[in-house]
Amino acid sequence: MKIFFTNETKKLDRFTIENEPIKSIDLMERAASSVTFEIISRWKRNTPVVVFAGPGNNGGDALAVSRMLIEEGYTLDIYLFNPLQKLSQDCLKNRDRLQTIEGLKFSKSVKPSDSTNTFPHNGSHFTEITNEFIPPTLTKGTLVIDGLFGSGLSKPLSGGFGSVVQYINSSDATVVSIDLPSGLFGENNTENIPRNIVQADLTITFQYPKLAFMFAENEQFTGEWKIVDIGIHPDIIEQTETKYYYIEPDEAARMIMKRSRFVSKHNVGHTLLIAGSKGMMGAAVLAAKAALHTGAGLVSVLSAACGEKILQTSVPEALFIADEQDSHISDIVLNRSYSAIAVGPGLGRHEETARAFYKLLGQIKRPIVLDADALNLLAGHTELIENLPKNTILTPHHLEFDRLFGKNDTSYERLNKAREMAIRYHIIIVLKGANTAIITPKGDVLFNSSGNAGMATAGSGDTLTGMITGLLAQGYHPIPAAILGVFLHGMAGDLAAEKDSQEYITARDIISQIGQAYKKLHNYRV
């Protein structure tokens, strides 16, 4: 799924209006019906609803939703903010349509003398605010619909609108934002004012997720978010280019390569994992198991000698290459060719390990996977990044990324830096987090949609490294190997959480669900 920038919204809108064709007000009606449907399916009709509508089309949506909810039997208190006495055309039309509802009480600005402004009123009520505003009481049971601003936000909210947002945020009400939490920019919020951004419990967003939703620091604003299809014309979606994508299950499923009936373990790849050291052998075990369960035919683990018994007992399917040293890897000799190599899980940072690793980087000609301590060692010699084979996969979490490429204050900044680095060095960066981003050497960013917070657990990253390397070994191109590996990993985590709970999950539980994750993806293909 493509992620567009919010400044493209009007273009997508216009094309749909001209080519479907559909009247602009009817497109708004369609968007509003989707929001209404979502609300009706979650909140009972006796839930008191307070609507905050702004002067633009986001406000228009909110007014259309208001009409639909009243028709459905909800009782609403609606506030339309019109301080400049200037509403967008469709907002105006929806205000007029609201007026046709029988029994709806109308008033202009609530004056300070009207201080009996407590909800619920006897029947629904509409107030257009042109100057002063006495806010209604927002209790725990109240549902707030936030339609103040959406994709048309042009500067951070301040003044009166800032106060309204702060008032909403300070209440115990449940908040649903239409399209975007009001005050949040769709992309860059570096210069934004956090206290003047609505903190929604649910954001119902139109057609495609916004880039800002992918960043951890914006979760406090978006809450849960859900995409609703409002029927933007497929041709304009196709024609409009973007660098940002959101990977859904059917897209991941299409990447799975069919295994030939005549396959042998030798032609589904021999994986080499350079991993483990004294006290961190579990990382090598997990990566080896993950590679095997993802489909690698053969897995060898090159590790510190102390790992031999551990590995051979816990992963009897894997071959073991013991280093001379008991506690760490001191030399890396590749005495045969491997289909895929990963370095890093549980590696440690012993001086001799570092030396062996740097020497290896000078020898390899094909893309490899670098994770964990391999990234930390690389951070000590960043000049070596220059010579990494094209399409080498780096799998840093945020701290590892910053150690490698310098500190970043926001996820937005980090993502831009990652794009720049991926392009400059022709590498693939798998930036791990809630929506892991796979960044290609062309600068395309693919956000993963599977996974859950329970996967923030020891060994989860080692598992991912094993999975991606296992795919590479089977002949997947590094880009689909990274995308599919990340997706499968997340889906296996989701299945594990479904089976037990997020809290319960360990890396082993993720591995135990790889098979079910494959099965689920296979079902998307039929």
Ligand SMILES: NC(=O)C1=CN([C@@H]2O[C@H](COP(=O)(O)OP(=O)(O)OC[C@H]3O[C@@H](n4cnc5c(N)ncnc54)[C@H](OP(=O)(O)O)[C@@H]3O)[C@@H](O)[C@H]2O)[C@@H](O)CC1
């Ligand atoms: N194709 C789609 O996806 C569809 C989109 N739809 C809906 O339309 C929404 C976008 O509508 P929109 O373009 O009218 O913008 P919106 O967010 O309502 O705000 C604009 C108004 O706010 C004002 N304003 C801005 N910043 C401000 C500030 N800091 N402080 C104060 N004022 C500020 C701005 O003033 P201006 O900057 O022009 O001076 C203008 O008056 C979108 O989110 C979705 O809900 C659907 O209906 C159907 C199809």
Ligand SMILES: [K+]
């Ligand atoms: K909004």
